[in-house]
Amino acid sequence: MIAPLLRKYSSQASALQLAYDHLPGKNSQLSPVVILHGLFGSKLNNRTIGRGINSNLGRDVYLVDLRNHGSSPQSPRHDYQSMRLDLEKFVDDHKLENPIVMGHSMGAKVAMQACLYNPKRYKMLISIENAPVNVMPNGKFVQYIDLLERQVGHQVTLKTVEERLSKLEKNELVLKFLMTILRRDREGAIESKLPLGILREAIVKGKISEWDVKDRRYNGPSLFIRGTESAYIADEYIVPISTYFPNFELRDVKGGHWINVENSSACIEYISEFIDRKEDI
Numbered sequence: 001m002i003a004p005l006l007r008k009y010s011s012q013a014s015a016l017q018l019a020y021d022h023l024p025g026k027n028s029q030l031s032p033v034v035i036l037h038g039l040f041g042s043k044l045n046n047r048t049i050g051r052g053i054n055s056n057l058g059r060d061v062y063l064v065d066l067r068n069h070g071s072s073p074q075s076p077r078h079d080y081q082s083m084r085l086d087l088e089k090f091v092d093d094h095k096l097e098n099p100i101v102m103g104h105s106m107g108a109k110v111a112m113q114a115c116l117y118n119p120k121r122y123k124m125l126i127s128i129e130n131a132p133v134n135v136m137p138n139g140k141f142v143q144y145i146d147l148l149e150r151q152v153g154h155q156v157t158l159k160t161v162e163e164r165l166s167k168l169e170k171n172e173l174v175l176k177f178l179m180t181i182l183r184r185d186r187e188g189a190i191e192s193k194l195p196l197g198i199l200r201e202a203i204v205k206g207k208i209s210e211w212d213v214k215d216r217r218y219n220g221p222s223l224f225i226r227g228t229e230s231a232y233i234a235d236e237y238i239v240p241i242s243t244y245f246p247n248f249e250l251r252d253v254k255g256g257h258w259i260n261v262e263n264s265s266a267c268i269e270y271i272s273e274f275i276d277r278k279e280d281i
Helices: 002-013 043-057 080-093 106-117 139-151 158-166 172-179 196-204 235-244 264-278
Strands: 020-023 033-036 061-064 100-104 124-128 182-184 190-192 222-227 248-253
Touching (some): 033 043, 033 080, 033 106, 043 061, 100 106, 106 124, 124 264, 139 190, 139 196, 235 248
Parallel strands (some): 033 100, 222 248
Antiparallel strands (some): 182 190
16 A cells, blocks of 8 residues: 555655746856746746846846646645745756746745745745735635636637636636637537646645745745735735845736736836846845
C-alpha cells in the first residue's frame, strides 16, 4: 500500500513545466521580470503591461501561463503551494538570476508566496490587486463556472452564450474576459479551454482565496497596486502587508479589479518607475 500512495502524492505535488512568451530585453544583465496572470486568465492578459515594461526598461520579460490556464499543463491539484513550485521550476529551467516577480490577483498571491518562501531568490515583488490575507471565496466565480459549464457540448452561438452570461455579469470588460474561456470544437459545439471542474473545486474549497503563510517575511522592495473601485486591497489589509513585506509601497490606480487591462498605462508607469528606482538597492 505504501508505494502506490507515495506515487500518487509525488504525482500531485510535482512541479509542471509552464508555457510562456518571452519578450527579449536590450540589456540581459538587468533582472528579468516574470509576470503571472489571475484566475481564468492567461499570459495574453499581461501583454500590454509586459511590452510597456520591456520597452521602458529594456529588460527581459516573461509572460507565464499558470497551471490549468492558457497553454500550460492541467492538473487536479490547484493551490498556491503547487503554483509556487511551478514558478520555482520555471525560474530554475530558464536560469533566471534575481528575477522580479509580478502577479495580478491569483498570480499576485503566487508571487507573494514565492518571495516569502525563497526571499533571496527574487529581487522585487509587484502585487497587483491582491494582499496576503485569507478571505471568503468569491461566490460569483462559481456562478460564472456553472453557467459556462452548462454551455459546453451544446450547438449554440458564442453570441447566445454571451447574452446569457450578461445577465450575471454587467461589466463589459469582465464579460469579454470570461468569453475568452470558451471556443468551438470541430463539430461546432461549445468547449472550454480551461478545466472548469478543477477550478470550481479549488474556489469552493477556498484554495484561491486562502492565505496560510505564517512567520515569514520578505524584506525586498515590494510594490502593491490597487484599483480605486476595488476592495481586493482594502485599507485594513495594510497591516498584514507591512508585516509580511515591510519594505513595501502602495499605489492607487483608477479602475476596478482588472486595472492591469483597463488602466494598463498607469500600471506601467508606476511599475517602471519603481523598478528603475529600486534596481541598485
